[in-house]
Every structure is written in C-alpha cells, then in structure tokens.
Amino acid sequence: METLEYQIKINAQPEEIWTVLWSDISYQQWTSAFTKGSFYEGTLEEGTTVKFLDPKNNGMYSRVEKHSPNKEMRFLHLGEIFDGVETPQDWGNATESYLLQEVEDETILTVKINTSEEFKSFFEEKFPNALKNVKHLSENML
Numbered sequence: 001m002e003t004l005e006y007q008i009k010i011n012a013q014p015e016e017i018w019t020v021l022w023s024d025i026s027y028q029q030w031t032s033a034f035t036k037g038s039f040y041e042g043t044l045e046e047g048t049t050v051k052f053l054d055p056k057n058n059g060m061y062s063r064v065e066k067h068s069p070n071k072e073m074r075f076l077h078l079g080e081i082f083d084g085v086e087t088p089q090d091w092g093n094a095t096e097s098y099l100l101q102e103v104e105d106e107t108i109l110t111v112k113i114n115t116s117e118e119f120k121s122f123f124e125e126k127f128p129n130a131l132k133n134v135k136h137l138s139e140n141m142l
Helices: 014-022 024-033 117-139
Strands: 002-010 039-041 049-053 059-068 072-082 085-088 095-103 106-115
Touching: 002 117, 014 024, 014 095, 014 106, 014 117, 024 039, 024 117, 049 072, 059 095, 106 117
Parallel strands: none
Antiparallel strands: 002 106, 039 049, 049 059, 059 072, 072 085, 072 095, 095 106
C-alpha cells in the first residue's frame, strides 16, 4: 500500500469547495477527469456505504469513515462493482481522504489516497486534472 498525496490552493471558502466536491451536479463535473458521467449513490454520512459509479454501472463501493463538513471526508474502499454487482476486495487500508484547510484568503485542498500499485498510475494521471476541475468550479461559482 502506498500513500499518494495531491494538493491545490483554491481562492474560495471551504464551504464553497465542499459544495463543489459533494453536490451531485458539480461532483459529476469534477470527476469527469476520471470517467465522463461519473456519479455516486448513497448518503455521505459516517458509517454509510456509498457507490461510486460510471454510466455503465461499474465502479467501487466504500464506507464513509469520516464526515466533518467543510473540513474532512474519508472513505474506506471495500470492493468493486461490475454491471451493478458488488464484489468485495481485500484492499486492506485503501482509503481516500479530502482535507480542507483555510490559509489566509485561500483554502488548501489535500487529497490523500492509500492505494495498491495496481491503481497508482491511474491516480497519478487523473487526480491532478480532477483537482484543477475542483479549483475552476470553486473559483467560478455563480
């Protein structure tokens, strides 16, 4: 398991960035960097299970480990979904965390991912663009 970390400074309040990260429409916009049409099903409350899906009903499912609005969201990835069928995986401590820290007039968004070698290149290729999308959406909200 390797920890990857991505960080970006955004000229917006944590509340605005949080809204971009987790509201249905903006979530679909920023996650298009991974797969066009991505969405999630479920509620983002601690202890609940959320499905992260593409338009073909493939993706992964995770448990919400931490939900501290406007500060931190952490998921523990539990398994894969193919054609809507959940398949548990032994990924150990495969987590994905979103941390917001207000610094002067900006907010720093840090994403930390504990991942296996299998997914490392995917995240390294896609996450920088996803964070650019979050920045653009957060700084240009109407």
